[in-house]
Amino acid sequence: MSRQVNQSRQVDRHRGGTLSRRSFLAGSAAMVALGAAGCAPAARAGGGVTLRFYEQKQEVLAYFDDLLRRFEKERGGVTVVHDSTVAIAPQFVRNEPADVGCFNDNLELARYIKRGVLGDLSDLPSAHTVRTDIGELTDQYATYPGRTSVLPYSLAAAGVIYNKKIFRDHDLPVPETWSQFVDVCEELSRAGVTPIYATDRDTWTLWQGLFDYSVGSLVAPGEFFRRLKELGTDVGPDSEVSFEKDFAVPMERAKTISSYFNPDHAVRAYADGNLAFGKGEAAMYLQGPWALGQIALVDPDLEIGTFPLPVSENPDDRQARVNIDLGLWIPTASPHQDEARELVEFLMRPDIINAYNSDNLAYSTLQDAPPQQDERLAGLQEYVDRAAFYQGAGTFVPTSIPLGNYLQAAIRSGNFEGMLRQLDADWRRLAGRGATV
Amino acid sequence: MTTTQTPVRTQPPAGLRAPGRVHRTSWPLTILLALATLTVFVPLYVTLSMAFKTSAQSADGNAFSLPAPLNPASFAEAWTLTRFPVSFGISVGVAALAVVLTLLLSSLAAYAIARNWSRRFFRWSMIYLLVALFLPFPVVALPQIQLTALTGLDNPLGVGILHAMFQLSFSVLLYTAYLRSIPIELEESARIDGASTWQIFWRIILPLLGPMNATVGIFAFLASWNDFMMPSLIMADPTLQTLPVVQNIFQSQFGTDYNVAFASYLMAMAPTIVVYLFAQRWVISGVTQGAVKH
Numbered sequence: 001m002s003r004q005v006n007q008s009r010q011v012d013r014h015r016g017g018t019l020s021r022r023s024f025l026a027g028s029a030a031m032v033a034l035g036a037a038g039c040a041p042a043a044r045a046g047g048g049v050t051l052r053f054y055e056q057k058q059e060v061l062a063y064f065d066d067l068l069r070r071f072e073k074e075r076g077g078v079t080v081v082h083d084s085t086v087a088i089a090p091q092f093v094r095n096e097p098a099d100v101g102c103f104n105d106n107l108e109l110a111r112y113i114k115r116g117v118l119g120d121l122s123d124l125p126s127a128h129t130v131r132t133d134i135g136e137l138t139d140q141y142a143t144y145p146g147r148t149s150v151l152p153y154s155l156a157a158a159g160v161i162y163n164k165k166i167f168r169d170h171d172l173p174v175p176e177t178w179s180q181f182v183d184v185c186e187e188l189s190r191a192g193v194t195p196i197y198a199t200d201r202d203t204w205t206l207w208q209g210l211f212d213y214s215v216g217s218l219v220a221p222g223e224f225f226r227r228l229k230e231l232g233t234d235v236g237p238d239s240e241v242s243f244e245k246d247f248a249v250p251m252e253r254a255k256t257i258s259s260y261f262n263p264d265h266a267v268r269a270y271a272d273g274n275l276a277f278g279k280g281e282a283a284m285y286l287q288g289p290w291a292l293g294q295i296a297l298v299d300p301d302l303e304i305g306t307f308p309l310p311v312s313e314n315p316d317d318r319q320a321r322v323n324i325d326l327g328l329w330i331p332t333a334s335p336h337q338d339e340a341r342e343l344v345e346f347l348m349r350p351d352i353i354n355a356y357n358s359d360n361l362a363y364s365t366l367q368d369a370p371p372q373q374d375e376r377l378a379g380l381q382e383y384v385d386r387a388a389f390y391q392g393a394g395t396f397v398p399t400s401i402p403l404g405n406y407l408q409a410a411i412r413s414g415n416f417e418g419m420l421r422q423l424d425a426d427w428r429r430l431a432g433r434g435a436t437v
Numbered sequence: 438m439t440t441t442q443t444p445v446r447t448q449p450p451a452g453l454r455a456p457g458r459v460h461r462t463s464w465p466l467t468i469l470l471a472l473a474t475l476t477v478f479v480p481l482y483v484t485l486s487m488a489f490k491t492s493a494q495s496a497d498g499n500a501f502s503l504p505a506p507l508n509p510a511s512f513a514e515a516w517t518l519t520r521f522p523v524s525f526g527i528s529v530g531v532a533a534l535a536v537v538l539t540l541l542l543s544s545l546a547a548y549a550i551a552r553n554w555s556r557r558f559f560r561w562s563m564i565y566l567l568v569a570l571f572l573p574f575p576v577v578a579l580p581q582i583q584l585t586a587l588t589g590l591d592n593p594l595g596v597g598i599l600h601a602m603f604q605l606s607f608s609v610l611l612y613t614a615y616l617r618s619i620p621i622e623l624e625e626s627a628r629i630d631g632a633s634t635w636q637i638f639w640r641i642i643l644p645l646l647g648p649m650n651a652t653v654g655i656f657a658f659l660a661s662w663n664d665f666m667m668p669s670l671i672m673a674d675p676t677l678q679t680l681p682v683v684q685n686i687f688q689s690q691f692g693t694d695y696n697v698a699f700a701s702y703l704m705a706m707a708p709t710i711v712v713y714l715f716a717q718r719w720v721i722s723g724v725t726q727g728a729v730k731h
Contacts (some may be wrong), residue, residue: 058689086685088672093579094586200489204690271693275498290691297496 006178012019044283048077049339054091054098056084057326059293060360064102064276067356071346078339082280092117097331102347105150106395110142111430112329113149118333122148133387134365137324140222140391150327151348152365154357157320157380157389158288160213161295164303166193166283174307174379176315178253185260188283195260197282200411203404212392213309214254215325217319219246221393228281232249232431235424243423247393251416253311261302278302289361292376304376308383320383325362352355401426472530484706488512490553495695508696515701519683527593528662528680529708534597535661536654539604543653544646547612548638552624563613569606570670578670591673599671608653615649616642655716662709680705 022434055064061084068080083098088108091097097117103109112118115211121127127148140152167174170191175181184193199205215221227241235242262268262282271294277285278298285291286309308318328347330340348355350366357364362385363372371381383389397403401423410419486494488511489504515521546566553559574581583593619642627637643650668679684705687698 032488058686059692061686069493082675084686085672085675085678086669086682091578091673092590093582094673096586096673270690272498275496278496279498294496294692298498413578 015284029120037259039349048079049336050079050081051100051336051339051343052081052083052098053100053102053343054085054088055102055326056082056086056088057102057104057182058084059290060356064358067347069276071343075342075348078342080343088112092331095333097333099330099334099336100343101329101331102153102326104199105141105152105293105327107136107141107398108276109150109327109329112331113144114142116144116147117327117331117333118144118147119147119334119337120149121139121145121151121328121330121341124151124345124348126345127151129350129367130365131285131367131369131387134324137222137322137391138327140226141396148345150324150329151344152324152327153347153353154324154326154360154366155321155322155363156209156325156361157287157363157377157384157386158319159306159308161277161285161304161306161376162284162289163277163280163289164305166280174305175310176318177310177313179313181310182256182357185257189260190396194262194282196257196262197267197268197273198258198261198265198286199270199410200266201268201272203402205270205273205287206405206407207394207397208288208392209315210254210257210393210411212321213286214250214257214311215247215393216290216390217308217311217317218250218253219393221396224393225396228427231432233428235427235431237421237424243420244417247420247423248417250311251410251420254413255410266318266408274298281429289377292361292374304378306379308388318383319390320380320386322363322384322389323391323395323415324365397423398430400430453692465568484699484703487695488703489700490695490696492696494684495699511696511700512704515558515697518686518697519701521680521681521701521704523676524678524680524683525705531593531600531668531679532658532661533593535600535604536657538598538601539657540607540650540654542601542645543605543608544612544640544650547609547616548642550609551613551616552621563609566606566609569603570610572653574603578666582670585671587674591671592676593668593672593679596668596671597650597661598681600664601637601657603667604653604657606659608657611653612649615646619645619681651716655712658712659709 014149035312053064053068055061060081060425066214068082072078072080085091088101088103092112101118130152134152134155135148138152143149153186162174166172166188170187170193172184172187173180175184188195198210212221224241228235231241237244258265262276268276270291273285273287274291274294275298276282277291278295280299280302292304295304308320310318327387328344330337330344334340348366350369353366354369356362358370358373361372361374361377363369372378394403403423406422410416439646470641483500486502486504487500489507489509490511491504491506491508494502494504546562550563552557561658582591583600585591585599588595590598623641623645624637627641632640663681665681665685669682669685672678672682684698684701687694687701
């Protein structure tokens with residue numbers, strides 16, 4: 001009896017053993033399969049070179065995909081993988097940056113430029129075809145001695161988007177001076193039309209529009225922040241430049257402008273703004289070309305124009321807010337420098353770069369580039385042509401200073417002077433600890 | 438437990454009502470519950486109707502309007518844009534690996550800890566594991582990226598392993614609490630019959646852990662399936678990304694493709710809904726069973 005029990009237990013144990021071993025083996029096989037899948041793409045090229053192209057601007061992912069396929073066909077022997085990962089840091093942390101990057105030139109990219117991980121592109125033939133006044137814009141955030149780290153690829157220009165029909169109905173001109181602008185707003189208010197639609201809930205819309213436009217034509221942001229950086233911890237009410245002193249007049253403008261906002265501006269988000277403006281619920285909207293596509297979803301036939309915000313009494317002071325929406329760079333860590341350069345040269349070919357920019361509501365960075373044909377942006381063309389532009393002041397403010405939230409508070413309380421003092425204090429604090437972001 | 442002798446015991450079990458008794462509805466409670474269901478049904482309705490709208494209608498600001506005309510094209514677009522079969526498969530693989538590893542590792546660890554509680558080493562191991570509960574992923578993101586790259590784990594395999602690691606502390610906590618409610622006598626009798634510790638675990642403990650396995654498994658699955666940040670940072674090859682990360686292409690700071698995005702979310706949601714529908718009974722029962730000591 002006991003032997004029987006023992007036997008059956010042995011059988012059981014045996015069965016149990018094989019079962020668990022089998023499942024363990026199956027599990028390991030699954031893991032190996034997954035691992036192998038992970039290695040597969042590296043081996044896919046089969047002798048040729050595989051480049052990784054980093055571009056994550058979502059509206060144009062498909063556009064660049066097509067360009068990359070074209071490059072593969074023309075070049076032959078090179079495969080290009082399109083990397084659209086949102087965060088840029090991991091690839092550098094991993095020390096495996098994409099061979100060619102195409103990214104917004106901003107404070108984030110500035111960190112990589114400053115630390116010299118992006119190689120010099122000044123000896124590329126195409127580097128000499130870029131407009132110098134646009135090339136200089138990239139140096140405003142950061143430079144690396146002796147290098148052209150970024151080739152500007154696409155310039156986006158922003159101003160006041162306005163509803164042409166509303167302006168026509170009320171017989172209003174496009175304002176050229178600050179007092180004309182205030183008159184237009186007054187006129188619209190009297191007629192019961194919301195002059196400006198604002199979306200405070202998305203704080204970036206506040207600094208991008210209200211803050212940047214109010215400052216840009218009065219104080220040149222590039223120069224202001226260069227001097228502010230030199231001052232570092234010495235920034236204060238008595239220093240040579242400071243937010244409190246230099247931005248006082250611009251913020252008076254901002255305060256006045258904010259009095260013409262839609263009553264519910266505090267709770268409205270960016271998407272609400274596009275919808276309301278698309279439905280013709282407001283006459284003006286302080287947004288860039290990126291909003292045009294969203295507005296067109298609401299009403300594709302809406303007549304829209306753009307003008308730079310006048311903030312002084314001299315019409316010649318008017319400038320457009322621009323940003324280098326895309327810039328090309330090649331990390332020094334890329335093992336395929338030659339092929340990467342070929343890809344950059346391909347993308348910089350006049351027919352390709354000009355086509356990209358005219359197709360995507362932006363401006364080509366090349367000398368003698370054709371004008372942007374889109375009606376909605378025509379009002380900014382002359383400013384781009386004669387380099388009457390600035391990069392928004394808000395883009396120079398590191399993210400650890402919550403500028404957008406300060407603006408929310410200032411609009412609500414009307415205390416813009418307090419906000420400027422706060423900005424000075426924050427700048428000192430950041431300079432004191434040598435922070436870059 | 439003296440109350441067990443009261444006549445209450447003689448009542449039929451809950452669910453079966455005594456014949457002839459008037460069934461009374463608690464209206465305030467019913468209304469409250471009905472309102473509570475809205476928190477689930479309203480977003481679900483918006484997701485469904487948005488997915489079938491045209492892009493013009495989805496941007497018109499009326500989230501609650503019915504789709505007219507009915508436009509199923511968004512599903513096809515979402516399917517190709519996300520390379521749905523591929524990224525879905527990778528997501529399933531990562532989640533499966535995370536679930537299997539979590540179940541296996543945390544039940545083993547919890548068993549060892551619960552049965553050796555008198556020894557200091559095991560008590561400290563428990564604390565060591567629990568401390569990880571206070572460690573959010575973003576804090577250790579950069580070292581993790583470097584480590585996974587160094588070890589060649591910057592792929593779905595690594596993400597699955599990391600998901601299991603991050604699930605470990607919570608799962609061990611659940612398992613140990615539950616294991617304490619399993620009478621030690623069961624193990625003692627098995628040991629008298631000659632079973633080894635390993636056999637006791639596989640043949641007695643693991644089956645008895647049934648409800649808790651379901652709970653832990655579901656938590657591990659949901660955490661892994663819905664995770665965005667870790668795969669987006671860890672995965673080096675963009676073609677091997679998981680579904681939630683790939684779906685990010687529909688949304689940016691500057692614009693959203695509502696109809697395509699919602700169609701894609703709906704397809705991604707399907708497995709979680711199915712898993713939850715089948716397993717919710719165990720989730721609830723598992724949580725409460727671990728909480729009460731018998």
